[in-house]
Amino acid sequence: SQQGEEDPQALSIQEGENATMNCSYKxxxxxxxxxRQNSGRGLVHLILIRSNxxxxxxxxxxxxxxxxxxxxxxxxxxxxxxxxASYFCATLQTDSWGKLQFGAGxxxxxxx
Amino acid sequence: ExxxxxxxxxxxxxMGQEVILRCVPISNHLYFYWYRQILGQKVEFxxxxxxxxxxxxxxxxxxxxxVERPDGSNFTLKIRSTKLEDSxxxxxxxxxxxxxxxxxxxxxxxxx
Numbered sequence: 673s674q675q676g677e678e679d680p681q682a683l684s685i686q687e688g689e690n691a692t693m694n695c696s697y698k699x700x701x702x703x704x705x706x707x708r709q710n711s712g713r714g715l716v717h718l719i720l721i722r723s724n725x726x727x728x729x730x731x732x733x734x735x736x737x738x739x740x741x742x743x744x745x746x747x748x749x750x751x752x753x754x755x756x757a758s759y760f761c762a763t764l765q766t767d768s769w770g771k772l773q774f775g776a777g778x779x780x781x782x783x784x
Numbered sequence: 785e786x787x788x789x790x791x792x793x794x795x796x797x798x799m800g801q802e803v804i805l806r807c808v809p810i811s812n813h814l815y816f817y818w819y820r821q822i823l824g825q826k827v828e829f830x831x832x833x834x835x836x837x838x839x840x841x842x843x844x845x846x847x848x849x850x851v852e853r854p855d856g857s858n859f860t861l862k863i864r865s866t867k868l869e870d871s872x873x874x875x876x877x878x879x880x881x882x883x884x885x886x887x888x889x890x891x892x893x894x895x896x
Contacts, residue, residue, distance in 0.1 A: 703884075714888060717885070760826070770881075771829045772827075772829065774819075
């Protein structure tokens, strides 16, 4: 798979449920970031986890990083209809000038 | 809160015409980027710019593309002779250091 691939591609859940999506990557990274994009809109930065961190929390978001497996997960707890969006992981490689490599994204639909 | 601003939000142009997409990065940032997202696809890196020169570019960023920081505040992407396949959302990003990127809302370019 390519750098920064997410699964599942699509996720449909009900309000109040948790949403979990995963990201895998191939090369050494400096950090991994998660972004949200509402349909046709801009990218909103959610959370950044550095390569020496294993877990990070921000509000209802929980991110894990396993550098040995080259994978990360994003958990959204107690989802709301407003969480409906596409979620992308993006990796910053260790030898880059800040170039982010994005995955294909997970489309999350939260129904009331 | 400071933000990256992009203009226009939507541009329609005829094939073969030149377009300039404009971005105002956050004022104390030093690294600037352009990304694009073809409809329904992943976000792709185009170019990074630091210290008034290109630091990295992708295969997509061919001779038809150029970037400029003409006046210390704006950061522009020029496409010399647009093709139909240039139709995409173009995102500008900036950052004080090659870590977390701050994205603008994007310019939707439609080539007809």
